[in-house]
Amino acid sequence: MSKYIQNFLKFNPLLMELVARDIKIKYRRSVLGVLWTLLNPLCMMIILSVVFSNLFKFDIENFPLYILSGQVVFNFFSDATNGALSSIIGSAALIKKVYVPKYLFVLSRVFSSFINLMASFTALLIVMVATRTELHWTSFLVPVPLLLLVLFSLGIGLILAAITVKFRDVMHLYSVFITALLYLTPVIYPMSILPTWLYKIVMLNPITNIMIMFRSVMLNNTVFSISSLVVAIIETAAALVIGLYVFYKNQDKFILNI
C-alpha cells in the first residue's frame, strides 16, 4: 500500500501539469480564455430557459436557476466521463514510451472537469445573486453532493477508460448513452411531471439522486435526507471499487491495444 502512495506522491507534480495542460490547450488562442468556463453555462442556461419556459409551463419558481443547477451537475458528469473515456487512448504516445501510472490520465481529466465545475458553480452563484435568491446556511453542505459526484464520475471514468481501450465502440455508444441519460435526469423538467413508472426509472439513475441533493441544499434550503445520502455513498463506493478493479486488472494490457 505504501508503495502506491509513494508512487502517487512522486507523480503528483505530473497530475498538476496534466491538468494545467488540459485547461491551457482548451482555451489557447481564445480571446476570453478561461472566462468561457463561466460564460458557457450562462449562455446555455439563457437559451434553455427561454426555450423551455415558453414551450412548456413547468411549475417551478426561478426556472433559470433550476436549469443551471441541473446543468452544473450533469455537465460535470458528462464532461468528466467523456474525458476519462478517451484519456488512455489519447495518451497512447506517452504510455508507449514512458512509465507513468496510467490512472493519472483518467484522474487528470476528472480534475480538469472539476475545475470547470468550479467555474460553472461560480456562474450559478452569480445568477443566484443577480436574481436575489437567498443563500442559506444549507449551502455550506454543498461539498457533500459535489464530492460524491466527483468520486462517482471517477469510478465510471475508470471503467469506461479501461473498456474503451479494448473496444472502441464504447466511444460511439457512450455519446448516445449520455443523451439518453440527460433525459433520464431531471435537468430541465421537474420530477413532479413524471408518471409513476417513469419516476421510478429516473430515480434509479444515481445522478438524479445527487442532483436532488445538490438542489435541496442550494435552492430549496433543506438538508438532504439521510437515506438519499446513504444511497449516494453506496453508489459512489460501488462505482469506485468496480472502476479501480476493472482498471487495475486491465492496465498492463493497455499498451498492447493502443
Next chain:
Amino acid sequence: MEKQTVVKVDHVSMKFNLSSEKFDSFKEYFIKSLKKQVSFDEFWALKDVSFEVFKGDSLGLIGLNGSGKSTMLKTIAGVLKPTKGSVEVYGNVAPLIELGAGFDFDLTARENVYLNGALLGYSRKIMDQYYQDIVDFSELSDFMDVPVKNFSSGMVSRLAFAIATIGIPDILIVDEVLSVGDFRFQQKCEKRIRTMMESGTTILFVSHSIEQVKSICNKIVWLEKGQLRKFGDAEVICEEYSKCY
C-alpha cells in the same frame, strides 16, 4: 567492495499477439469468439533473457533491427510488463527512449520543460532550479515561448535531451538518440553522458554504431532474434560482433 546490483533481468520473455485479426468492436469479437476464431499469432520478442547490471556500469545493447533491443529497454523502463520472468530495478530511471515522446506539441517549449520534468517525477520547484541549465544546454533561449510543433526535429531532440539528463538519475536509458542533432551536439551529449557516468549513473545504451557503443560501454548484451546471444565485456563482444556482420 561488493558491487551493487542496479538492474536485474531474470529470465524475461515477452510475448506479443500479432493482431492478424484485431477486434475493435464488440460485434466482431462476439462473432469470432462464438466461432472459436479468437486466435492470435504469437510472437516472442524476447525469449528467456537474463543479465545483471551493476552500479556504475554502462551497458550497451546491440543487435540487428528487430532483435528485441527496444523491447528490452521498455521492460526495464517499466513501460512493458514481461510475460514471463521479472525485471527488478533499484533506483530511478530517466528514460530517453524516444526523444520528445513526452512532449505536447501544442504547448510552448517552456511549458513542455515542466510537463516533461513532471513525467520524470520532478516538481515545478525543482524544475525551476534546472530551467536555466536546460535552456543553456539546448541552446534554445530564443525559442522557449514558441510552441514545440514549430520546432525542427533537431531542436526537439536537443530540448528533450537537456530535460532528460537533468539531475543525476540512477539509471539513464539512451536509445539511438545520439544519432540525432549535428556533429557538435552529438559530442556535447556524449560528454554529458560521460559526466553522468563519472557521478555513478548507470547507462543503458542502444545504438547501431558499434564505435559509439565501444567508446561508451564496458558491458554488452548482444541480442539475436529475442534471445541473448552473448553477455560480457565490451571489447570482446564488439570484436566478435563486427566479425559476424
